[in-house]
Amino acid sequence: MPALNEPVVPAGSWSSGPQPQIEGDGLRLRPWRAGDEAFLVGAYADPAIQRWHTFSLDDEQDAAGWIERANRKWLTERGADWAVTDGENQLARIAFRTLDLEYGDAEVAYWVAPQARRSGVASRAVTVLADWAGKAGLHRLTLQHSTFNEPSCGVAQRCGFALEGTAVRALRHADGYHDMHLHARLLD
Numbered sequence: 597m598p599a600l601n602e603p604v605v606p607a608g609s610w611s612s613g614p615q616p617q618i619e620g621d622g623l624r625l626r627p628w629r630a631g632d633e634a635f636l637v638g639a640y641a642d643p644a645i646q647r648w649h650t651f652s653l654d655d656e657q658d659a660a661g662w663i664e665r666a667n668r669k670w671l672t673e674r675g676a677d678w679a680v681t682d683g684e685n686q687l688a689r690i691a692f693r694t695l696d697l698e699y700g701d702a703e704v705a706y707w708v709a710p711q712a713r714r715s716g717v718a719s720r721a722v723t724v725l726a727d728w729a730g731k732a733g734l735h736r737l738t739l740q741h742s743t744f745n746e747p748s749c750g751v752a753q754r755c756g757f758a759l760e761g762t763a764v765r766a767l768r769h770a771d772g773y774h775d776m777h778l779h780a781r782l783l784d
Contacts, residue, residue: 604700605733607673615670618678620724623717625678625690628666632679633659635686639709648745649707650769666691673697680706680721687712690721692729700735706751718747722755730783737781742767742774752779 618625628636633656639645640653653659669675675695680688687709692702704725708718726737739757741748752759757779765773 603698604735605697607697610676610697610732611671611673615667615676615678616728618724618728620727621720622682623687623720623724624681624683625721625724625728626681627670628663628677628679630660630663632663632686635679635709636662639689639707642710644710645707647769647771648742648748649705650767669695675702678725680708680717685712687715687717688721690725697733700733702729702734702737704737704739718751719754722751726755726781726783734783736783739779739781740767740776741779742769743777744774749777749779752777755781757781 615627617627636659637653637656640649640651640659646652653662666677669677669692673695675692677689677691679686680690688706690704690706693705695702704722706718706721722739729737737757739748739752739755740763741752743749743762749759758781760778760780763776763778766776767774
């Protein structure tokens with residue numbers, strides 16, 4: 597069936613090149629690579645990351661598989677995943693958990709390693725990624741978090757993501773279903 601609208605971002609326009617490294621506000625967002633395994637295992641062992649992201653990595657072999665899957669997302673144009681660094685130290689993860697180039701939208705997901713929390717890393721990384729996404733042709737970003745996750749609500753608000761509503765019992769965490777706030781930011 598023919599589409600009535602052209603894609604917002606043509607298929608293949610991102611995957612035809614390597615996943616970019618994005619820099620801004622003192623941060624470097626780079627694709628995950630070999631050597632990041634220990635950082636990932638440590639981060640996913642953190643109780644706060646497990647609480648909001650609902651899984652862990654058992655060892656560096658699991659982390660190597662995670663890195664491979666994360667990097668494959670770019671090639672399929674269904675998501676993208678970056679390590680957030682200050683140029684030397686790994687601080688966080690940021691991703692397009694979902695990506696739909698045809699409609700020009702993506703869902704942002706992130707976490708911050710314990711040693712980098714309360715330093716503005718999440719807000720800075722989300723802003724850097726949103727600015728890049730707008731230049732790369734996306735129209736809209738969304739961000740979801742548990743209604744119990746007040747720090748993520750603050751990040752969304754500081755980064756210009758308007759609260760659009762609450763999805764009731766939308767995501768199952770280890771302690772049961774959580775209501776999820778849905779935030780969005782238009783990029784054009």
